[in-house]
Amino acid sequence: MKKFGLLMAGGIAALILIGNIGPMLALAISITILYFVYKQFIKANSNWEKVGWGIIGLAALLASASNIPAIIGIAAAYVLYLVYKNWNKTKQTFPKENHNDPFANFEKQWAEIKKK
Template sequence: MKKFGLFIVGGIAALVLLSQVGPMVGLIISLAILYFAYKQFTKSDSTGGKILWGIVGLIALSASISNVPAILGIVAAYILYVVYKKWNREKTTVVTESSDPFTNFEKQWAELNK
């Protein structure tokens, strides 16, 4: 039953991730342009250059803000990662004295030799 729940959660997360691929790409591109505009703004010595890179940075910032729903895609990717890790987790078995086959064998052998 636990695997079924993980399957359902993983399926929903995969659908959300697929629906958010476009905004995620847009967010990455707009953030890259914003970073480039910031670097050029700090390098520029002229007032005209600073104004130009400031305008480019504001346009890139507004494009980044419009792609904020892409954060849902990032969250969905993380949920898929967690589901994958839980799905492939190996069950740890605790070996107790009563479940160890060699201990039981030794006890039975000792009883046979009496």
């Protein structure tokens, strides 16, 4: 039943991600433009250049902020990552520790070694 739930969540997240690829690309482009505008703003010598780059930067910032569907797409990508990460995860139970037996923790330690 757990895998069915993961499959359903992954399928829904994949559909949302595919539907929001366009806004995600627009977000990436607007953030890239914003980065380069910031670099040019720092390099500008005159105040008029700074004002011009500031206006362009404000437009790029508003374009980035208006991409709510892209943020939903990023959240869907994260859900897909979580589904992928938890798909073959098994719950491990260890026997109760017996402090008199030196081999009681062998299974627990072996499982920790296999993780690394």
